Structure formats: C-alpha cells, structure tokens
Amino acid sequence: MQLSADGWLTGTPSLQDTGVTLVELAVEDNGIPPLGDTLTFELVVKIGNTAPYFVTTRLDTGFEDIPYRFPILVQDAEGDSVTFRAASLPRWLALSPSGVLSGTPSLADTGIYVVKIFIQDNGVPPLSDSLTFELVVAINPNPPQLTFSLLQNPALTRHANLIIASDVRLKSAPDVVLITEKDTVNIPMIPLENTERLYQGKLAFSGSGVYRLQATATRLNGITGIADRTFSVLKMLPGREGTLVDPLNRVRLTVPADAVAEETFLICLPEEEGDRLVYRFLPHRPFDRPLILELRYDGEQVQNAGKLFVYRKIGEGWEALPSVVFPDRQIVRSAVEQLGVFRLGENPDFAGSNLVPTRVQLLPNYPNPFNPSTTIEYHLTDDGWVTLAIYNGLGQKVRTLVHRPQLAGIHRVEWDGRNDRGQRLPSGLYYYQLRTEKTVLTRRMVLIR
Amino acid sequence: MKGWIRWIWLLGFLGWAVTGCMRVFDPAYLDELIYQQLLEEGWMHFQNQEYDSALYKFSRARVKNPTAAAPYTGLAWTYMMMDELETADFNFENATLQFEVDVHAYAGWAFLKNALQQFEASNIRVDQALSLDSSWTFPYGLPLNVVDLWILKAENYFLLGDFSSSLQMVQKLNPDFSVDVSTPEGQMALAQEIERLQSERGGPGKRIFPLARDPFRLQFTDGFSKGWK
Numbered sequence: 001m002q003l004s005a006d007g008w009l010t011g012t013p014s015l016q017d018t019g020v021t022l023v024e025l026a027v028e029d030n031g032i033p034p035l036g037d038t039l040t041f042e043l044v045v046k047i048g049n050t051a052p053y054f055v056t057t058r059l060d061t062g063f064e065d066i067p068y069r070f071p072i073l074v075q076d077a078e079g080d081s082v083t084f085r086a087a088s089l090p091r092w093l094a095l096s097p098s099g100v101l102s103g104t105p106s107l108a109d110t111g112i113y114v115v116k117i118f119i120q121d122n123g124v125p126p127l128s129d130s131l132t133f134e135l136v137v138a139i140n141p142n143p144p145q146l147t148f149s150l151l152q153n154p155a156l157t158r159h160a161n162l163i164i165a166s167d168v169r170l171k172s173a174p175d176v177v178l179i180t181e182k183d184t185v186n187i188p189m190i191p192l193e194n195t196e197r198l199y200q201g202k203l204a205f206s207g208s209g210v211y212r213l214q215a216t217a218t219r220l221n222g223i224t225g226i227a228d229r230t231f232s233v234l235k236m237l238p239g240r241e242g243t244l245v246d247p248l249n250r251v252r253l254t255v256p257a258d259a260v261a262e263e264t265f266l267i268c269l270p271e272e273e274g275d276r277l278v279y280r281f282l283p284h285r286p287f288d289r290p291l292i293l294e295l296r297y298d299g300e301q302v303q304n305a306g307k308l309f310v311y312r313k314i315g316e317g318w319e320a321l322p323s324v325v326f327p328d329r330q331i332v333r334s335a336v337e338q339l340g341v342f343r344l345g346e347n348p349d350f351a352g353s354n355l356v357p358t359r360v361q362l363l364p365n366y367p368n369p370f371n372p373s374t375t376i377e378y379h380l381t382d383d384g385w386v387t388l389a390i391y392n393g394l395g396q397k398v399r400t401l402v403h404r405p406q407l408a409g410i411h412r413v414e415w416d417g418r419n420d421r422g423q424r425l426p427s428g429l430y431y432y433q434l435r436t437e438k439t440v441l442t443r444r445m446v447l448i449r
Numbered sequence: 450m451k452g453w454i455r456w457i458w459l460l461g462f463l464g465w466a467v468t469g470c471m472r473v474f475d476p477a478y479l480d481e482l483i484y485q486q487l488l489e490e491g492w493m494h495f496q497n498q499e500y501d502s503a504l505y506k507f508s509r510a511r512v513k514n515p516t517a518a519a520p521y522t523g524l525a526w527t528y529m530m531m532d533e534l535e536t537a538d539f540n541f542e543n544a545t546l547q548f549e550v551d552v553h554a555y556a557g558w559a560f561l562k563n564a565l566q567q568f569e570a571s572n573i574r575v576d577q578a579l580s581l582d583s584s585w586t587f588p589y590g591l592p593l594n595v596v597d598l599w600i601l602k603a604e605n606y607f608l609l610g611d612f613s614s615s616l617q618m619v620q621k622l623n624p625d626f627s628v629d630v631s632t633p634e635g636q637m638a639l640a641q642e643i644e645r646l647q648s649e650r651g652g653p654g655k656r657i658f659p660l661a662r663d664p665f666r667l668q669f670t671d672g673f674s675k676g677w678k
Binding site: 158193197238282 | 496498529530532534557560561563564566590591592593597600601604607608609610611612633636637640641643644645647648649
C-alpha cells in the first residue's frame with residue numbers, strides 16, 4: 001500500500017495480505033512552527049466471497065428404460081470450484097462430483113421424485129446453497145426402434161445372419177417373420193451375449209423375389225412396435241440372365257448370362273441415407289461380365305437430366321460412374337463390374353451431357369490427317385450389335401475395331417494405323433464405316449507416314 | 450571300336466526304356482497319376498457346377514488315396530455348394546484329420562461353421578486357415594479371399610458378444626472406424642459397419658476385371674434391356 005503526498009492510500013491486496021493491519025498516519029502543516037497530528041487506523045482486508053448459485057432451475061423428464069443424464073449447472077462469481085451433494089436420491093440415480101445426474105430408471109421407477117441438491121464453493125469461508133428439484137420419470141410411450149443388419153455368408157450366399165438391435169430393452173426376443181410372395185417363415189431370434197438389446201437369427205433364401213422381414217417387439221412396459229426391412233433377392237444360376245428389381249421399383253440390375261460361375265443369391269437393400277435413397281447390393285464380389293445398373297429418376301425433380309450420374313460409394317465418398325441418361329424412360333444407366341452401394345445424383349459441374357444421343361452419328365475422326373493414331377467417335381441411340389471397320393482406298397477391309405454388342409451412348413475408339421495383323425499401313429486415304437442394326441455410316445480419313 | 454560304342458549306346462537305351470516302363474507299370478506311380486487327375490477333374494466339375502460329377506471324381510480320388518486331405522476338401526466344398534451342410538461339415542472334419550494339411554479345408558470350414566451358427570468354431574477355423582496362408586485365396590471359381598475371412602471373423606466375434614474383438618477385426622479393414630462398444634449404440638454401429646464392409650470393402654485379392662477399361666463393352670442377349678416390366 002502506498003500513501004501519496006496529497007493523502008491517497010492506494011494498492012491491491014493479495015490473498016496473503018488478508019487480515020487486519022494497523023496503519024498509523026502522521027500529518028504536518030507548513031506553519032511556523034509546523035504543527036502535526038497522528039492517527040492510527042485499523043485496515044481490514046477481507047477475501048471477496050459470494051455464494052455459488054444454481055443456473056439450472058428444473059430437471060428434464062426421465063423415461064423408463066432410457067438412460068437419464070442431466071448436468072446441473074451452477075455459477076460462482078469468483079470462479080471457485082463447487083462440490084455437489086444430494087440429500088436423497090432414488091436408488092437408480094447417481095450424482096457425480098461434477099454435478100451430473102445419471103442412471104437408468106426401470107418401469108418400477110416411474111413416478112415423481114423430490115431431489116435436494118447442495119452445492120458448496122471452496123472460498124474462505126466456504127459458502128453454499130441448495131435447491132429442491134422435482135424429477136418426473138414417465139412411462140416411455142414410444143414403441144421400440146429396431147435396426148436390422150443382414151450379414152450374408154460370402155461362400156454360401158443362400159445363408160445370412162440377421163442382427164436386430166433395439167433402442168430399449170425388450171420383454172423377450174422379437175418375433176420375426178420372413179414374408180415372401182409364396183409363404184411366411186418364422187425366424188427364431190436369440191439374444192446375443194453381453195448385451196441386452198441385440199438379437200440374432202438365421203436366414204436361408206429359397207429363391208428370387210421380394211422378401212420382407214417383419215419384427216414385432218415389446219418393450220418392458222408392454223408397448224409393442226412393428227418394424228420391417230424389405231429387400232429383393234435374385235437367385236442367379238450360371239448361364240442364365242437375371243434381373244434384380246428393388247422392392248420400390250426404382251432400381252434394376254441386369255445380370256448377363258455367364259456373369260456368375262456358381263449359384264449366387266444377389267440382394268438389393270434400399271436404405272435411406274440422410275434425405276436420399278441409396279441401394280446396397282450384396283454380395284461384394286467381382287463378376288465375369290459387367291452388370292447393367294439402371295436407376296429411375298423423377299423428371300420433375302431433376303434440373304438437368306444430362307448431368308445425372310450413377311454414383312458408387314467409395315469409403316466415405318461417392319464416385320461418379322460413366323452413365324447414360326434415357327429421358328424418355330427416365331432412367332440412368334451404368335455398367336458396373338462389382339456390386340456395392342449406389343445412388344443417383346446430379347453433377348452440376350459436369351460440362352458435357354449424359355443424355356442418350358437422339359440419332360446415330362459417326363463423327364469426323366481427330367486428328368485428321370493423322371500419324372500415328374486417330375480417335376473415332378460415334379453415337380448410338382439403342383443397344384445393339386455394332387461393327388466399326390477400316391477400309392483402304394481399294395475398298396478392302398483392313399481392320400475391324402469393334403464387332404460386338406454395345407450399349408446406347410457415346411463411344412470413342414482409337415485406331416493406331418495398323419491392320420488386323422498388327423502391321424503398319426502405308427500413307428493414303430482410308431474409310432471408316434459404322435454399321436448398326438439399322439444404320440450404315442461411312443467417313444474418310446488420311447494417314448500420313 | 451565303333452561296334453563297342455554302338456553296343457554301349459544300345460544297352461543304355463534298353464536300360465532307360467526298361468526303367469521307364471517299370472515306372473509306368475508301377476501300381477503306386479499309376480495310382481498317384483490317376484489320383485492327381487481325379488482331383489483336377491473334380492475341381493473342374495466343381496467350377497462348372499457339375500456337382501454330381503465332382504462328387505464322383507473326389508470320391509474316386511479318396512479311394513485312390515484314403516489318407517489324403519484333398520479329396521475330402523473337394524467333397525466338402527461340393528456338398529457345401531449343394532447346401533448339404535451337415536455332410537460338408539463331416540467331410541471338412543475328415544479333411545483336417547488327415548496327415549496332410551489343406552488350407553482350403555480350414556477356410557471352407559470357417560464359412561460353413563458360420564452358416565451352421567457355430568461362431569466360435571468358425572473363428573478357430575479362420576485362425577487355422579490364416580496361420581497356414583495369411584494371404585489365402587480360393588482358386589476354384591468362387592471369388593473368396595483373406596478379406597472374406599477377416600470380415601467373417603468380425604461377424605463371428607460380434608455374434609458371440611465379443612464386441613471388442615469384433616471391433617479390432619473391423620479396424621483391420623477400416624482403421625478410421627471407432628465406437629464405444631460398451632454401449633448399445635456402439636454395438637449397433639458396429640453391426641452396421643460389418644454389414645457395410647460386406648458390401649463396400651476392397652482389400653487384397655480383388656479380382657481384376659478384364660473389361661474394366663470399357664465399361665460399356667458387354668456381352669448380352671437380345672432384348673436384355675427393353676424397359677421396365
């Protein structure tokens with residue numbers, strides 16, 4: 001503490017300076033002779049202290065069988081730490097030293113509780129407060145929420161394990177039936193060990209069709225809920241073509257003959273991911289031939305159909321697949337070599353157009369004249385057999401570039417200036433001819449060596 | 450002098466020919482040849498879905514070499530494909546009781562035990578298969594490999610209620626996945642992650658698709674896509 005010449009006592013006491021101090025002050029005037037006086041003061045330095053108080057004034061309602069967790073908020077002006085204590089708590093409820101009420105009430109615990117909480121700060125002297133709360137534990141009126149997981153055996157694709165998870169404890173294992181067009185089969189469910197809300201059952205698919213798993217589950221309080229998961233199954237046999245249509249008729253997977261080398265059960269599970277629909281296909285395996293995936297879109301909800309793509313899930317992201325849009329049928333088509341998770345999406349940054357060509361076209365090759373290679377682009381309006389061949393100036397066929405069925409869309413083929421035997425052809429005028437089931441188109445090009 | 454050399458050559462040739470013929474007519478050598486051929490034919494039939502023929506070949510191979518594991522393995526895989534799970538189980542067991550060790554028997558048995566709801570036994574077979582070949586791939590048509598075994602193990606642990614071990618297996622395939630498996634919510638998320646891995650995973654042993662560079666190159670029958678039904 002300091003005393004200024006004009007009589008001001010100033011300074012900031014610390015915690016160690018608390019207590020009572022005797023301060024003796026002396027004053028003297030400038031008269032002749034100078035006269036003075038003294039005075040002794042008692043200066044008391046106290047610790048600043050205010051009582052903590054409750055910010056929380058009421059508790060949330062608890063529900064039976066749902067974990068209850070409620071942090072009680074308090075404030076202390078000095079920032080002192082506060083300890084919590086409860087006078088009496090129901091047996092299912094605990095209060096942590098940091099002031100969090102937690103516990104899971106059972107059905108028998110429903111009712112209204114009076115909970116008195118004490119708080120005390122660590123000031124000198126410690127100050128405290130208390131508040132009495134009313135805690136209501138009600139019967140949960142919601143039916144149990146069930147989640148299905150289908151785990152297909154990768155070697156025995158006919159067989160799958162089913163896991164059903166409930167958000168609350170159930171009276172007993174859910175009653176599960178597998179409904180198909182032909183029959184309804186009961187699926188016995190057993191509880192998993194070390195958990196109170198998971199159940200497991202076994203499925204065996206009999207053939208192709210739409211399957212609906214329907215589970216009826218009852219909470220401990222007697223409230224019953226029904227949940228279901230619908231999916232499509234395709235029994236693929238080697239040498240036979242197959243089509244898997246999802247239960248909502250929004251997606252279609254065409255599996256060509258010889259795509260599988262063994263009897264395989266393919267599954268399509270539509271799922272909601274956020275606000276969009278995605279399609280999960282099982283099993284995850286490569287195929288001997290590409291499969292054709294067609295997704296339907298709603299023309300009224302699409303801004304620019306030419307920018308639609310089929311997307312495949314890769315890790316946490318999505319990858320756009322080469323796609324063709326058929327606006328008349330409102331479908332987007334893509335060839336996939338492996339199953340997985342797919343969805344439809346619009347890519348506004350895409351500069352081109354995925355719309356299926358409106359007429360068959362054979363475009364000028366580029367570059368032209370060329371050496372050593374050139375690119376030929378053609379557009380197909382329909383799926384079908386296509387032949388693209390090169391002829392020399394004498395009209396002799398020198399190279400067949402394409403001779404196979406192709407999908408509608410835009411196709412590009414590169415020619416390296418060699419014949420079918422791999423020999424380099426001489427400079428000169430050449431013709432390239434596109435032959436489809438309905439059209440024959442021819443153009444010229446010049447090879448310069 | 451030239452005559453002696455000619456005689457030596459002739460004797461040498463005769464010796465070689467006689468030894469060769471003796472080997473050809475040696476019943477054990479013949480049996481081994483036939484046994485190997487039967488196995489090859491059995492797997493060929495297996496890949497062509499000709500399961501009855503496959504069973505016939507593997508059964509004959511078993512008669513030729515009753516102490517070998519391979520014929521039992523072939524029989525077991527074939528019965529498994531025919532959905533005769535109990536018979537497949539019996540044959541897998543026989544395969545593993547033989548002196549010879551066959552990784553395909555343990556791997557196949559692991560998938561079968563899962564389908565039979567014997568999850569602990571399935572995991573034991575997974576471990577045995579992986580200890581024999583940590584980069585296992587099934588060579589006879591079915592596109593199965595070590596990743597399928599890992600996911601199977603994760604599923605088995607889950608179904609046994611051992612969520613921590615299940616999570617560890619899942620994290621081998623997706624190290625970023627992390628949940629508190631002591632909570633019901635974490636357990637539920639783990640189940641969904643296993644389901645997701647079954648349909649989205651990559652991993653080693655992925656078969657390279659020969660036509661991947663031209664996804665629109667496709668063999669199909671007429672009228673394969675003429676609109677929705």
